Amino acid sequence: MPKDSSSPVSMSDIARLAGVSESTVSRALNNNPLINEKTRERIQQIARSMNYKINESARNLRLKRSHTISVVINTGCAGGQTFSDPFMLDMIGAIADKLAQYKYDLLFSNSIASNDDWHSYLMGSRRADGVIVIGQGVDDNPLRELQKLGDPLVVWGGTTKPGSEYCIVSSDNQMGGHQATKHLLSLGRRKVIFLGDTAHPEINGRYEGYRTALTDTGLGKTERQIPVSFSSESGYQTIIDLIGREGLTFDGVFAASDSIAMGAIKGLQALGHKVPEDVAVVGFDDIPIAPFYTPPLTTVRQNIHRAGELMVEKVMRLVGGQSAEPEVLPTELVVRASCGANPEYQPVQEFFQEGHG
Amino acid sequence: MPKDSSSPVSMSDIARLAGVSESTVSRALNNNPLINEKTRERIQQIARSMNYKINESARNLRLKRSHTISVVINTGCAGGQTFSDPFMLDMIGAIADKLAQYKYDLLFSNSIASNDDWHSYLMGSRRADGVIVIGQGVDDNPLRELQKLGDPLVVWGGTTKPGSEYCIVSSDNQMGGHQATKHLLSLGRRKVIFLGDTAHPEINGRYEGYRTALTDTGLGKTERQIPVSFSSESGYQTIIDLIGREGLTFDGVFAASDSIAMGAIKGLQALGHKVPEDVAVVGFDDIPIAPFYTPPLTTVRQNIHRAGELMVEKVMRLVGGQSAEPEVLPTELVVRASCGANPEYQPVQEFFQEGHG
DNA sequence: CCCTGTTTTACAAATATTTACCACACCCCT
DNA sequence: AGGGGTGTGGTAAATATTTGTAAAACAGGG
Numbered sequence: 001m002p003k004d005s006s007s008p009v010s011m012s013d014i015a016r017l018a019g020v021s022e023s024t025v026s027r028a029l030n031n032n033p034l035i036n037e038k039t040r041e042r043i044q045q046i047a048r049s050m051n052y053k054i055n056e057s058a059r060n061l062r063l064k065r066s067h068t069i070s071v072v073i074n075t076g077c078a079g080g081q082t083f084s085d086p087f088m089l090d091m092i093g094a095i096a097d098k099l100a101q102y103k104y105d106l107l108f109s110n111s112i113a114s115n116d117d118w119h120s121y122l123m124g125s126r127r128a129d130g131v132i133v134i135g136q137g138v139d140d141n142p143l144r145e146l147q148k149l150g151d152p153l154v155v156w157g158g159t160t161k162p163g164s165e166y167c168i169v170s171s172d173n174q175m176g177g178h179q180a181t182k183h184l185l186s187l188g189r190r191k192v193i194f195l196g197d198t199a200h201p202e203i204n205g206r207y208e209g210y211r212t213a214l215t216d217t218g219l220g221k222t223e224r225q226i227p228v229s230f231s232s233e234s235g236y237q238t239i240i241d242l243i244g245r246e247g248l249t250f251d252g253v254f255a256a257s258d259s260i261a262m263g264a265i266k267g268l269q270a271l272g273h274k275v276p277e278d279v280a281v282v283g284f285d286d287i288p289i290a291p292f293y294t295p296p297l298t299t300v301r302q303n304i305h306r307a308g309e310l311m312v313e314k315v316m317r318l319v320g321g322q323s324a325e326p327e328v329l330p331t332e333l334v335v336r337a338s339c340g341a342n343p344e345y346q347p348v349q350e351f352f353q354e355g356h357g
Numbered sequence: 358m359p360k361d362s363s364s365p366v367s368m369s370d371i372a373r374l375a376g377v378s379e380s381t382v383s384r385a386l387n388n389n390p391l392i393n394e395k396t397r398e399r400i401q402q403i404a405r406s407m408n409y410k411i412n413e414s415a416r417n418l419r420l421k422r423s424h425t426i427s428v429v430i431n432t433g434c435a436g437g438q439t440f441s442d443p444f445m446l447d448m449i450g451a452i453a454d455k456l457a458q459y460k461y462d463l464l465f466s467n468s469i470a471s472n473d474d475w476h477s478y479l480m481g482s483r484r485a486d487g488v489i490v491i492g493q494g495v496d497d498n499p500l501r502e503l504q505k506l507g508d509p510l511v512v513w514g515g516t517t518k519p520g521s522e523y524c525i526v527s528s529d530n531q532m533g534g535h536q537a538t539k540h541l542l543s544l545g546r547r548k549v550i551f552l553g554d555t556a557h558p559e560i561n562g563r564y565e566g567y568r569t570a571l572t573d574t575g576l577g578k579t580e581r582q583i584p585v586s587f588s589s590e591s592g593y594q595t596i597i598d599l600i601g602r603e604g605l606t607f608d609g610v611f612a613a614s615d616s617i618a619m620g621a622i623k624g625l626q627a628l629g630h631k632v633p634e635d636v637a638v639v640g641f642d643d644i645p646i647a648p649f650y651t652p653p654l655t656t657v658r659q660n661i662h663r664a665g666e667l668m669v670e671k672v673m674r675l676v677g678g679q680s681a682e683p684e685v686l687p688t689e690l691v692v693r694a695s696c697g698a699n700p701e702y703q704p705v706q707e708f709f710q711e712g713h714g
Numbered sequence: 715c716c717c718t719g720t721t722t723t724a725c726a727a728a729t730a731t732t733t734a735c736c737a738c739a740c741c742c743c744t
Numbered sequence: 745a746g747g748g749g750t751g752t753g754g755t756a757a758a759t760a761t762t763t764g765t766a767a768a769a770c771a772g773g774g
Contacts (some may be wrong), residue, residue, distance in 0.1 A: 058730030124410035680766030
């Protein structure tokens with residue numbers, strides 16, 4: 001029979017049972033060398049037998065910390081409605097796993113508005129010791145503000161803007177954009193459009209890579225960027241509208257995310273255009289469904305797991321008063337069928353190669 | 358100029374500035390009627406001007422609570438690697454939004470193993486006032502244990518097992534399975550197989566619906582269930598293996614999730630079978646990508662948003678010492694093209710109908 | 715002016731933990 | 745035998761808040 005739940009066991013209970021003072025219990029449980037090994041063992045034994053669990057509120061109060069990191073999804077779209085991109089969940093999972101290694105808690109927020117006071121909301125009441133923000137957003141003023149106040153902050157984002165000195169971890173978006181676009185061009189495509197909202201720094205990096213690939217090939221004049229938000233609907237509707245207005249004026253699409261790419265492909269198919277024969281499409285992210293789409297999606301893979309780990313490591317350094325440098329992760333082009341390079345592609349090849357991941 | 362960050366402003370600072378005692382400040386900030394309206398106004402004004410934020414650790418310590426709810430993803434697959442089903446993120450988002458309304462924090466856990474002591478981990482150190490578990494899992498002993506210890510607990514799951522008295526919110530999985538299967542049968546399919554692991558109660562409910570639909574139609578003998586885990590890979594591989602072994606012995610597939618359904622469709626296509634002509638497929642969840650898959654996926658929609666709201670409402674009741682009843686949400690069949698009923702389906706129809714909802 | 719009753723505010727205890735400082739005992743050396 | 749170091753463990757203060765109780769201030773009626 002466990003203790004009465006109305007009075008959970010506290011340090012003073014242990015102290016009374018062990019016949020020592022509370023401070024001794026505290027030191028014993030923290031393996032403080034001031035305490036004799038024998039007493040320490042005895043006290044820890046009593047604590048175990050009473051199923052004692054330290055009260056984190058009290059400890060955090062005394063130690064002026066929270067042992068918690070806030071994780072914020074910051075896609076810019078207010079209300080937090082439409083962030084169901086699978087990419088996000090993978091990222092949060094990776095962060096959660098790594099934080100658990102550090103025995104830190106993960107406080108999740110998604111409905112934080114751009115005009116809120118982020119410092120007050122995330123750090124002000126000492127709810128968290130540090131913040132990880134996923135997505136740099138269109139307006140990074142809240143992030144700058146956080147950084148200026150000295151809050152430990154790591155951002156998953158794009159390139160550093162001038163005056164933004166917070167620690168950014170990101171994929172090499174320019175490299176990814178370049179890989180994707182060069183690949184399309186190398187397959188003979190001559191009019192490749194870019195689908196994505198360049199107001200987001202991470203998207204803008206992909207756009208830059210796209211542009212340099214075009215100019216490298218002497219096709220700089222054919223550049224065309226169309227702003228699209230982060231959903232499949234948006235990709236679909238944009239393609240329908242565009243072709244409805246102008247006809248099919250392009251033979252390649254580089255989409256800023258896999259979700260957008262899939263919407264775009266559906267739009268092309270709806271209008272009777274074949275992918276990849278008429279239009280080749282490349283996405284970004286390599287979400288889990290990508291190999292199983294029709295056609296299987298050629299895309300740029302980001303190392304989400306490593307990214308999550310890195311962000312946690314860096315935010316822990318900042319919490320500990322150390323410095324943390326920005327870091328850029330390489331991307332990898334995954335060639336499947338939607339680009340036209342690999343019409344025979346079947347997922348099974350991939351899983352044999354990778355030993356089922 | 359904000360205060361020196363090394364000494365955040367506390368109640369005693371406000372008290373000194375206002376020339377009153379700390380207790381008066383506390384009551385004033387909590388709008389306690391014991392405090393004269395004029396002093397209250399004055400104190401709140403001072404607090405605002407000093408950018409005062411209450412220290413939640415201290416408050417929680419004093420009030421013996423944490424103002425936090427733990428949310429656990431419990432798909433049973435240890436390590437927390439493969440839960441990137443978009444369904445999960447939608448659910449967590451819905452829960453987070455609703456918790457924010459209550460001004461409660463969301464503590465996120467995913468790497469909790471089945472053999473851990475859930476109570477210690479989630480509640481023991483007073484980290485959370487209650488727990489929401491997403492997924493009943495194959496083994497619900499940890500959940501029973503939590504409930505027996507009196508922890509406020511709400512579970513997203515399937516049907517109640519005998520002896521499990523925790524509060525369950527769920528979709529009407531039997532209804533959904535019945536809708537899906539009956540739909541396939543009404544389209545003339547005569548050999549429909551079920552893809553999913555019935556060890557999970559929620560999946561088992563869908564399987565029950567599938568079975569009753571078959572027996573209702575006199576096709577009970579044709580029942581066939583194949584265990585598949587929660588990923589597209591698994592759906593794909595299962596179909597490849599099955600047809601490789603036995604040839605195409607079925608003309609319909611009801612998959613326990615959209616991810617599985619998409620993997621299965623890809624497997625069928627890989628072997629040269631047409632969907633929906635040769636085999637009709639229906640999924641479950643209506644994830645955002647479903648309308649944009651090829652063919653657009655016929656599926657059973659769950660009201661995730663309402664589910665998240667309900668779970669939060671119920672867990673708050675439990676935290677407040679009230680009771681909370683289980684609740685079952687109706688499902689809705691969404692007919693697109695993968696079942697063969699609606700070959701002309703295009704996403705745009707849907708979005709016009711729903712006003713881009 | 716005093717008594718009563720009401721309004722307003724102060725005092726102090728309580729929450730569970732950590733830690734700087736102090737005290738006691740013991741042993742060895744002188 | 746006393747002094748100084750060392751190994752232990754206790755005392756009390758500190759963290760920021762809430763709340764029961766006491767007390768002061770104040771008004772009104774006799």
